[in-house]
Amino acid sequence: xxxATHDYSKHKKTYAAVxxxxxxxxxxxxALGLWPPLDFGPPGPTASDFVLGLAVASTKASLVALIFMHxxxxxxxxxxxxxxxxxxxxxxMILTLFADFDPIRxxxxxxxxxxxxxxxxx
Amino acid sequence: MEIPYEVTPRRDTGLYNAKLGVWLFLxxxxxxxxxxxxxxxxxxLGVQEGVDNPWPWGVSVHKNFVWLGAINTVVLxxxxxxxxxxxxxxxxxxxxxxxxxxxxxxxCAAVFMCLKTVEYNSKLNHHHGIKLTDNSVMEGTILDKxxxxxxxxxxxxxxxxxALPAVLRDLDSDDFPEFTxxxxxxxxxxxxxxxxxxxxxxxxxxxxxxxVKLAEERKRYRAEGASGVANPxxxxxxxxxxxxxxxxxxxxxxxxxxxxxxxxxxxxxxxVKLEGKLISDDVTFELHEVDxxxxxxxxxxxxxxxxxxxxxxxxxQFFASQxxxxxxxxxxxxxxxxxxxxxxxxxxxxxxxxxxVAAEGHGHGEKxxxxxxxxTSEPKKSAGAGGDHEEHGPSRLxxxxxxxxxxxxxxxxRYGNYYAIYFTMTALHGIHVVGGALVLLFFVVFGKKxxxxxxxxxxxxxxxxxxxxxxxxLIWIFLxxxxxxx
Numbered sequence: 001x002x003x004a005t006h007d008y009s010k011h012k013k014t015y016a017a018v019x020x021x022x023x024x025x026x027x028x029x030x031a032l033g034l035w036p037p038l039d040f041g042p043p044g045p046t047a048s049d050f051v052l053g054l055a056v057a058s059t060k061a062s063l064v065a066l067i068f069m070h071x072x073x074x075x076x077x078x079x080x081x082x083x084x085x086x087x088x089x090x091x092x093m094i095l096t097l098f099a100d101f102d103p104i105r106x107x108x109x110x111x112x113x114x115x116x117x118x119x120x121x122x
Numbered sequence: 123m124e125i126p127y128e129v130t131p132r133r134d135t136g137l138y139n140a141k142l143g144v145w146l147f148l149x150x151x152x153x154x155x156x157x158x159x160x161x162x163x164x165x166x167l168g169v170q171e172g173v174d175n176p177w178p179w180g181v182s183v184h185k186n187f188v189w190l191g192a193i194n195t196v197v198l199x200x201x202x203x204x205x206x207x208x209x210x211x212x213x214x215x216x217x218x219x220x221x222x223x224x225x226x227x228x229x230c231a232a233v234f235m236c237l238k239t240v241e242y243n244s245k246l247n248h249h250h251g252i253k254l255t256d257n258s259v260m261e262g263t264i265l266d267k268x269x270x271x272x273x274x275x276x277x278x279x280x281x282x283x284x285a286l287p288a289v290l291r292d293l294d295s296d297d298f299p300e301f302t303x304x305x306x307x308x309x310x311x312x313x314x315x316x317x318x319x320x321x322x323x324x325x326x327x328x329x330x331x332x333x334v335k336l337a338e339e340r341k342r343y344r345a346e347g348a349s350g351v352a353n354p355x356x357x358x359x360x361x362x363x364x365x366x367x368x369x370x371x372x373x374x375x376x377x378x379x380x381x382x383x384x385x386x387x388x389x390x391x392x393x394v395k396l397e398g399k400l401i402s403d404d405v406t407f408e409l410h411e412v413d414x415x416x417x418x419x420x421x422x423x424x425x426x427x428x429x430x431x432x433x434x435x436x437x438x439q440f441f442a443s444q445x446x447x448x449x450x451x452x453x454x455x456x457x458x459x460x461x462x463x464x465x466x467x468x469x470x471x472x473x474x475x476x477x478x479v480a481a482e483g484h485g486h487g488e489k490x491x492x493x494x495x496x497x498t499s500e501p502k503k504s505a506g507a508g509g510d511h512e513e514h515g516p517s518r519l520x521x522x523x524x525x526x527x528x529x530x531x532x533x534x535x536r537y538g539n540y541y542a543i544y545f546t547m548t549a550l551h552g553i554h555v556v557g558g559a560l561v562l563l564f565f566v567v568f569g570k571k572x573x574x575x576x577x578x579x580x581x582x583x584x585x586x587x588x589x590x591x592x593x594x595x596l597i598w599i600f601l602x603x604x605x606x607x608x
Binding site: 006008011012015016018019022023026027029030032033034042043044045049050053054056057060061064065068069075076077078081082084085088089092093095096099100 | 131135136137141142146149157160163167168179180181192196199200202203205206213214447454455466469470471588589592593595599600602603604606607608
């Protein structure tokens, strides 16, 4: 049985720190969703909440990818591989822009014609 | 056989083979989940508030399960940390530590799947929705299996071809009535059947006999035709039967198998007709929320749902909550000098509200009490989004007449686009969790031999298995906010 070849105490500290950071970010995600003072923009999930929520999720994801999956010091071949993965993934996401491409869509605003329907007292 | 480059990197790639392999696999996994994330965005962008396909807020769907989801996130993160530490333990040649850490990781996976089961169970068995004729929706729980049609049968008309009638499964097998065949194929009239097993063997026997007789008749018909008989006698075999029960028998008919029913008859999809007397087809419902997203604002006060609920206090509760939220919107948009967007007016925020139908005999008179509830709960409720779920003591069950129901179901994949994509993505992710955990379990249970032979090889295996495990964690990091919070 070969002996250990490298000192891993530094690695361990990083991994533990990242683990704690991920836990904290999870709490941030929950707070963004549940705690009213952190509900930016109009009430409920709206564009700004999405941007924030996904930004936190992306930070967490990058921590996992860079530190746990060792992407911070990997061989060039893997980065080349992931470049293509990223391009295809971006393509899939760009596809969703077609959801808004519809020159003949009717606007549904016409449904709201009665003004003040909500202001009457119950 | 010695496989090269399991431990040492190849010169051209700079990697040991398994690592390159797993990264290629992960790249294809990104595509798999990427397609589903793309589908999620499409479904969500396709929502037209107030017109079609309402999208529930994750928070309001999951209620207490948001915390379950958060705990699951932490559990997966802990397991990810566990895998890297297990890998380091191998690199440091600490077998015992490696074992403990790997079992911890597998235990985390088990916890994750258990919590997931709790969540699925609640959605599939305890949360139901009823859409009424005017598209208003009541959310809550259907109790005592009252989605079924309760019927006292006396006579069954069946076809003796095809599968065993579905009605048999709706019968209480412990209280099986004695059936007498009153009409049927030759020689069967008068047969008595007193148990489910005798029924099914009688059915199978006759189905076989009918097959034989039909073949014979067809043969005769063809033979007569061939021999020049001008008008051969047509093929005629009795293929149906009528069974009369000695006493009325109780049926709990699953609406999925029934096409229609009246006060005196039930028609099953498989062609079976049941005659007798309807006991009840009303649905008993525990109401939690009313969803008016698909009802025009000006029609909401006259909605069918208020006749069904039949409780003035509950109605007031809904509209009090709605106008309070509306004031919030007026304030928010007024400050910015903007018009409230239609998506807000017709969407989830204003049109889905908690409603509590208080149990009777709960202190003073109904009307007075209703007044109290609305007012005392108001200051508490202004806490903000999603804060409308306080309890008001025991709730009264409401009875929903079946002719008012357009659709009812559990919160399974069929309930709406949100539930469809929620179940697709979380279940696919769950399968990945199970698969990853099995691989890691294999490395710890059967790893000792390899460890003694070549510990670096085992360390590489764990690194590669760990890469997959981190990827599964990474997917959940995105699934949790988009499914539960946003």
